[in-house]
Amino acid sequence: MLRLFAELVPTLGLGYLIGRRHPSWTRPLALPLVRFGVPISLMGLLLRSGLNWAVLGYAAIAVFGILLMLAITQQQRCQALGLGTPTLQLGSCVGNTAYFGIPVALALLPEEALPVSIGYDFGATLLAWGLGPLWLARRQGQGQAGTLVSLLRHISESPASRGLLGALMVQLTPWRADIAALLWFPSRVVIVLALAVVGMRLGAIEPRGEATASRAGLGASLIAKLAFYPLLMLLVTRLLPLASSSRDALVLQAAAPTAISVLLMAEAVQREHDTAALLVLRSTLLALISVPLWWWLLQWFGTP
Numbered sequence: 118m119l120r121l122f123a124e125l126v127p128t129l130g131l132g133y134l135i136g137r138r139h140p141s142w143t144r145p146l147a148l149p150l151v152r153f154g155v156p157i158s159l160m161g162l163l164l165r166s167g168l169n170w171a172v173l174g175y176a177a178i179a180v181f182g183i184l185l186m187l188a189i190t191q192q193q194r195c196q197a198l199g200l201g202t203p204t205l206q207l208g209s210c211v212g213n214t215a216y217f218g219i220p221v222a223l224a225l226l227p228e229e230a231l232p233v234s235i236g237y238d239f240g241a242t243l244l245a246w247g248l249g250p251l252w253l254a255r256r257q258g259q260g261q262a263g264t265l266v267s268l269l270r271h272i273s274e275s276p277a278s279r280g281l282l283g284a285l286m287v288q289l290t291p292w293r294a295d296i297a298a299l300l301w302f303p304s305r306v307v308i309v310l311a312l313a314v315v316g317m318r319l320g321a322i323e324p325r326g327e328a329t330a331s332r333a334g335l336g337a338s339l340i341a342k343l344a345f346y347p348l349l350m351l352l353v354t355r356l357l358p359l360a361s362s363s364r365d366a367l368v369l370q371a372a373a374p375t376a377i378s379v380l381l382m383a384e385a386v387q388r389e390h391d392t393a394a395l396l397v398l399r400s401t402l403l404a405l406i407s408v409p410l411w412w413w414l415l416q417w418f419g420t421p
Contacts, residue, residue: 219234245378375396
């Protein structure tokens, strides 16, 4: 547990302070990190864990869990509780798995759980960047955005797709073990830099979204993301023949705070970006408490 706070808090805190003083620095650092750093990091993580059917299976579990949660948010009862907007719905299940969840897995879980966390992150990232823009755009009447072609284009342009393509190409070479070992350190560096950028992004957020986001809606989305969705993932994984460490990894990934990508997508379509900013900021701060609490509960009750 101390390792988790030692890795997360200083990096996030330093990034936050930089973001408060120099908010204009975030975008120039984030763009190359997403375009080049994330694919390289994902390549290293996939090669480290071994690109196999098990990893793809964990990715499928992530996709199923997110789609199930989105379907639940469409129910009238959830709409009445405040989950009536696309941003709050995405924020209730799309988590910061790469830059928060993976460091959590490295700090709290045994090494054999890392492929599980990587698989979840891969599936969630593909779905988020593929479906997310369409989920937001469909409520704006942009019929063209809902086509299969648009979905495939978003998926192909995502950092996860480029990382997977690179890992597949390396996997076909006789030097895959050497390249995997070579990429492991840069992958960890990218994760640390990404945590700092997340902190900078949080520091640059001005908490002025109360006019566009109801307290009930924000509260409902936060509870859904940090409590209900991890519980849903726990229930789903108990139906599957998984080891306890694998279940723990999937639940902790589901418990990650709302992803920065939700804010980026909301800004791109100019819809509810203040709401997304508040959701990302508050969920990240609360996750510093809720994620260790989930880990403690998993250890206390066990997941046989």
